[in-house]
Amino acid sequence: ICIQYFSHAFLSFYVLNYEQVYRHGDRSPTETFPTDPHKEDTWPQGFGQLTTIGMQQHYEFGQFLRERYADFLNSTYNQQEVYIRSTDFDRTLMSAQVNLAGLYPPRGQQVWNSNVLWQPIPIHTVSKLKEKLLDFPIPDCPRFNQLQSETSMSPEFQEKFQPYKDFSQRVASYAGYSPEEMDLQKLATVYDSLLCEEIHNYSLPSWATPETRSKLLELTELAELASFGIYRREEKARLSGGVLVKTILENITKVANNPQQLKLIMYSAHDTTIIALQMALNVWSGRLPPYCACHIFELYQESNGQFTIGMYYQNDSHSDLYEVVLPGCTSPCPLQNFVELTSGIIPKDLEEECMTD
Template sequence: MNQLWRHGDRSPTKTFPTDPFQEDAWTFGGGGWGQLSPTGMKQHFKLGSMLRDQYVKQYNFLPNKYNSKQIYVRSTDVNRTIISAMSNLLGQYGQNDGSSVVDVDYPKVDGWPTGYVPIAVHTVDDDTDHLGNMEATCPFRQQVWELAKTSDEVKNFTNSDVVQSMLAKLTNYTGMAVDIDNLWIITNALYIEQIYYNTTIRQKNTWFTDAFYAQADAINDQVQLYQNGIFKTVPNTVNGHDVGVLTRKVRGGPILNDMVMHMNIKLSCQGQTTPNCTWINNLRNYVYSAHDTTIYAFFSALLIEEFAVKANGGYPLYSAAVLLELYVDHNEKEKPYFKMIYHEQDGDGLNRTITKGIQGCPQDSDYCSLDILRNFAQTIKPDQPIDQWCFTDLDAKHAGITSVSMLLIGMIFAIQNNFFGLF
């Protein structure tokens, strides 16, 4: 199983110059920009508890107590995602129910929470994390976005009276030159401030109203669709480059292909005892603790971005989680299938299956042939290893192959019930 989740509730990562709530206004989670709040910690603790109830207690798929060989947790290298992972794992394996053994799983020492088992959370440098961090250093991605902004669709949107009027007003109100690239700073800060300072913000920022914010937020929502490679014009070709396909390749392509790679290796290692298969044979759960942008890019790569956004647009909400389950049907020559579940926000359960939203998947089943996911991964795979492709030029000989094959896949028949969950 692969799990991808967004961190929980946090403080803003930055704000605009005239904002009355600068960095010193945010004291929780160690204080400062972008820190996980106690609410965010609680959100992930609750999600971890639900994951334990479903995959440990109900399915008996994951172990009752932490097994270092069966779970691997990777986080982006920022406090809020690391602490979200820690909070989630506390919900999964921090139980004072006798499942963990003192002086075996945790020390017998005064002050140590009974039953709490520390679990490793791994990271890579944030600037090179092309799986989890959609803002990792990647000049190629920026070139594609700059090209996309010259397309007729984006230019017509940006130059419309509504957008230009909003950007001009915000430039006047916020003390910074506002464009479609930095609009998110304002809408994101205001979104969080409505949670924590809702009355005060309306008193100090007299220009702020619900209607004004909703309009600014709607404009930003459309910008985010463009930045994730979702255009009404398909293909959206500029100077011979399909900027939609290129964007989805460079943003969501790496993490989608990473997940499919794990499942392919898991399947190919069935029955194998060679050293290179030992790790994957033992592994049952690979976790990515990341951001709203990560989930958005992942869903956009699959052209199911409508599942990533909240009801009226925007980004995945706090503690949103994607669960990608792998199955093998023993009655059909060990054919592999997958099931995709989406936990949209805190308070939701783990029962929203979205598999059938993926093009080519059957509409009468929660399961879909793994070949469908493999084909999507292949068509959206970066043209080179992402750490190399990011540093190529858009018009270089081997950069930016833009053709994408249509998925010509037959109907998937109903799946029999005899499944064995592998990953």
């Protein structure tokens, strides 16, 4: 999923800095259901890997960023201007590499081989067990796990899931799951596997009709809503997306207090990263972020000296950005107001708050 900070160099705004967090490109399924004839060896690189379609998507997204921010970013790569962070997954690391190939094709002295119009740009990561910023739910957080269990038992969740109970049992039978083991996550696995197979022109089972896949999409979106919302949303946010919001606001505040050369921070992550972030901000539309989706934070300094934040969402690199307005504020939102309005979802001590009550 994608986030980006950048300043709006238009009209009365002065560009200071931008960050972006995006979802990786098209991939193979991360796993599949028991009766699926398309097992892991069906896919050229196995499960959970970036495909050539995904590579093309992120290359074009990098070109989109180059064109849109041509007047803000340097025309050539400058290591003092850009920082890239990725989760430790092949598909996110590779997406970042291809994105940068579109954003920073080598020019002049950066051309090291005339037959290879690409240059290496460092991408930073941490191990999956230490990832507490971009991959949710974060590891070793018993309180978040407890909230998940409480959500599944809550009247609010049961009301939303009740209309799908008979349908989910039918899908369990088709997919090879026992009624006892079927849950929203397995339904999401079925949906994702069928989606990947449809994109890559693999044959689908006869029961996977358009109506069935549409309902599976609804249940997958319900699964994400249940993970990060429905019940005790703000507390869940402090243990997930609020962690990322905190880092973003810390970076923005540093730039506002002391303008620096660093212009772009890129985070290469997942759909759940974007959902957790947008649920924390209470702006999620309820729709799954597509491949290459990107949530954007722009830091502006207006002509009167005031710092403001604008937010945009990019869910198609071939179309314009959607404006996102923080509830309770205007767009752009004064930085101080933004900080105050999000204070409830910012963790003070993540390790302590992750402990169970």
